[in-house]
Amino acid sequence: MRELIKEAIADLRKGDGFIYVTAEGNNIDLQEAASKGIAVTPVNPKKEVIKKLDAAGLHLNDTKFLNELNELISLISGGAVPAKASKRRSFSDSEKSKIVEEWAKVEATGNKTKAAFAKEIGVGYQTFINWLRD
Numbered sequence: 001m002r003e004l005i006k007e008a009i010a011d012l013r014k015g016d017g018f019i020y021v022t023a024e025g026n027n028i029d030l031q032e033a034a035s036k037g038i039a040v041t042p043v044n045p046k047k048e049v050i051k052k053l054d055a056a057g058l059h060l061n062d063t064k065f066l067n068e069l070n071e072l073i074s075l076i077s078g079g080a081v082p083a084k085a086s087k088r089r090s091f092s093d094s095e096k097s098k099i100v101e102e103w104a105k106v107e108a109t110g111n112k113t114k115a116a117f118a119k120e121i122g123v124g125y126q127t128f129i130n131w132l133r134d
Helices: 002-014 030-036 045-055 063-077 093-109 114-121 125-133
Strands: 019-022 040-043
Touching: 002 045, 019 030, 030 093, 040 045, 040 093, 093 114, 093 125, 114 125
Parallel strands: none
Antiparallel strands: 019 040
């Protein structure tokens, strides 16, 4: 389990945005796909890591599971029981900029709507629109 967690951390640290996948499931560079007229789908590397962890029994998208895990860790380490985990996440300016840059690439392919893109990356539609205006 420890190795799986270390691998997940490494995968997320080396990630530089989205991975672009063809209809056949092959990874492809976005510029190459555009020059060849190949339709691609952006894939968030975080989703792939979450799938691996889910398969191992670590359900990180399950808020109840996360709350129980945080409580267990807190009780083992002797800390106070934490309050419920928040679903909100803050993004740094550089993260927002990267997401807006990724949107520009995805928008150029014409394969996704703003709403679908926002949902895919886990950001509210209106929040995403506000980032585009900034």
